[in-house]
Amino acid sequence: MVLGLSYSVATMASATNHPQSVANRDRPNDLLGRPLGVLRLSLTALCNLACPYCLPDGKEPPGLLTLEQRLGVIGAAVALGAHSLRLTGGEPLLHRGLEELIAAVQPLRATHLERPGLGEIALTSNGLLLTAERAQQLRAAGLDRITLSLDGTTAGSVARMAGLAGAAAGERALAAVLAAIEHARAAGFDPARGALKLNAVIQRGANDDQVLPLAALARERGLELRLIEFMDVGSRNGWQSAAVLSAAEMLEQIGSSWPLEPLGRSAHGTASRWRYRDGGGSLAVVASVSAPFCGDCNRLRVTADGIAYTCLFAAPGSGLDLKPWLQEESGAAELELAMADLWNKRSDRYSEERNTAKPANSARAEMAYLGG
Numbered sequence: 501m502v503l504g505l506s507y508s509v510a511t512m513a514s515a516t517n518h519p520q521s522v523a524n525r526d527r528p529n530d531l532l533g534r535p536l537g538v539l540r541l542s543l544t545a546l547c548n549l550a551c552p553y554c555l556p557d558g559k560e561p562p563g564l565l566t567l568e569q570r571l572g573v574i575g576a577a578v579a580l581g582a583h584s585l586r587l588t589g590g591e592p593l594l595h596r597g598l599e600e601l602i603a604a605v606q607p608l609r610a611t612h613l614e615r616p617g618l619g620e621i622a623l624t625s626n627g628l629l630l631t632a633e634r635a636q637q638l639r640a641a642g643l644d645r646i647t648l649s650l651d652g653t654t655a656g657s658v659a660r661m662a663g664l665a666g667a668a669a670g671e672r673a674l675a676a677v678l679a680a681i682e683h684a685r686a687a688g689f690d691p692a693r694g695a696l697k698l699n700a701v702i703q704r705g706a707n708d709d710q711v712l713p714l715a716a717l718a719r720e721r722g723l724e725l726r727l728i729e730f731m732d733v734g735s736r737n738g739w740q741s742a743a744v745l746s747a748a749e750m751l752e753q754i755g756s757s758w759p760l761e762p763l764g765r766s767a768h769g770t771a772s773r774w775r776y777r778d779g780g781g782s783l784a785v786v787a788s789v790s791a792p793f794c795g796d797c798n799r800l801r802v803t804a805d806g807i808a809y810t811c812l813f814a815a816p817g818s819g820l821d822l823k824p825w826l827q828e829e830s831g832a833a834e835l836e837l838a839m840a841d842l843w844n845k846r847s848d849r850y851s852e853e854r855n856t857a858k859p860a861n862s863a864r865a866e867m868a869y870l871g872g
Contacts, residue, residue: 527581530810530846537768537798538584539577541570542871543595544804549626549673550663551651553701553730553737556590556868561805567597569826571604573802574618576835578608580843582800584620588871590804593629602641620644624699624872626662627680628673635680635687646684647726649699650677653713661707681721691723697784698723703730704745711745715754719780726771728786732854733812734866747772747787754783768798792851800843801870808839809870811848816865 529535544564547556565573574585585605592598602621610617622645623638630648638646651661652674659670681696689696700714711727718725727750732739751760751774758780763773770793771784787793801809806826807819820842825835 528840528843530843532795532847532849534796534798534846536577536581536800536843538586538800539574539582540586540588540799540801540871541574542588542590542802542804542869543570543592543598543601544590545869546594547589547591547626547868548594548628549591551661551701552663552706553661553703553733553739554867554872555663555734555736557866561803561869563805563823565804565806565823565826567601567604569806569823570601572826572832572835573806573822574605575608576832576839577800578617579832579836580840581616583610583616583618584622585618587621587623589624590868590871591626591629592623593625593634598623599637599641602638602643606642622647624649625680627677630680630683632683632686635683635689639687639689643689645695645697646689647697647699648677648680648684649701650674650714650717651700651702652707652710653717654710657707657710661701661703681723691721694724696723697726699726699728701728701730702745702750704743706743708745711750711753712757715758715783718783719758719776722781724773724782724784726784726786729789731788731812733864733870733872735864736866741789744789746790747785748790750785751783765793768796769793788851789854792849792854794849794852797848800839803869803871808842809865810842810846811850812867812870812872813850813864814848814870815863819865 527535545557545560550556605618605621608618610619621643623643624647627648652658655667655670655674658674659667662670662673664670664673684696685691691697698718702708702711715725727747729747730739730744754760759777760774760783761777763775763782765772771786773782773784775782801812802822806822808822809819822835822838825838
């Protein structure tokens with residue numbers, strides 16, 4: 501049997517008693533003392549959009565992981581301390597086995613184990629394929645949270661930021677995302693409980709005029725908006741520091757219309773959160789460029805073809821191919837040890853280096869491949 505489906509509660513229990521298992525020792529910290537807490541698992545490199553800050557390849561890498569292999573990776577990450585699973589892409593709704601995977605992961609929930617397990621299963625999507633039926637299926641399978649992406653509120657801005665040809669295509673995409681928000685809400689993804697959020701990448705000169713309209717839209721619909729600085733992920737999105745609209749500038753714009761008060765950034769979190777003083781909900785900013793949070797980053801990324809990367813800004817080819825430990829002759833303990841060794845050697849802090857010196861890696865793997 502290929503490692504994966506057998507990586508259930510029973511398998512994890514046996515791994516706990518394995519003399520070489522990581523579960524029998526302290527869970528790994530990297531060289532900067534950061535624990536593993538989040539697994540970002542890409543299900544596909546394909547996307548139905550061509551956002552200029554991401555620029556997907558339009559084809560899958562060879563050797564995609566099977567369902568069983570993905571479950572093996574998730575089980576090993578949980579054994580090493582991961583408490584959150586984020587399913588990404590490309591566009592993860594293009595993955596036909598999505599609901600099956602979510603359902604199969606449920607035994608790894610913290611409530612099902614005698615020791616810590618998964619506390620959250622989340623999905624990031626552009627929303628174009630999120631029909632009412634699909635939202636209900638995802639909720640029934642056990643998905644906890646959906647974050648949808650929308651980079652503008654007009655047909656032109658949506659088309660520009662999604663790589664679509666013409667305002668008509670932008671209008672259709674905007675309508676689809678707005679419908680997806682309501683489909684998710686109706687399926688039980690309650691934004692008041694943080695189960696439904698909205699992401700927006702803001703780029704100076706491209707959609708910086710959409711900060712206030714996006715904030716207004718999110719307030720009207722009761723959503724937390726997460727404004728993300730334009731990042732130099734990959735090597736082909738034409739990133740320049742001059743194109744970065746800083747989180748501080750975004751907050752100043754919004755605060756001039758709706759006064760804000762800080763809620764802070766949670767430990768290991770990516771977003772600094774703010775509350776509208778008038779009771780209009782909350783707002784978050786992800787300031788990877790202007791205010792890096794490398795110091796407590798706890799995220800491991802695994803690509804659709806099974807390559808583990810310890811940083812969003814990693815160099816191409818620098819990841820660890822997990823497939824040798826996902827074959828019939830391997831076991832859960834061996835995979836755990838390989839992943840623990842990778843994490844133990846981790847020292848990434850690209851965003852901090854970007855602001856102080858020339859980063860060690862000038863070439864970077866692409867966002868659609870790494871899973872964002």
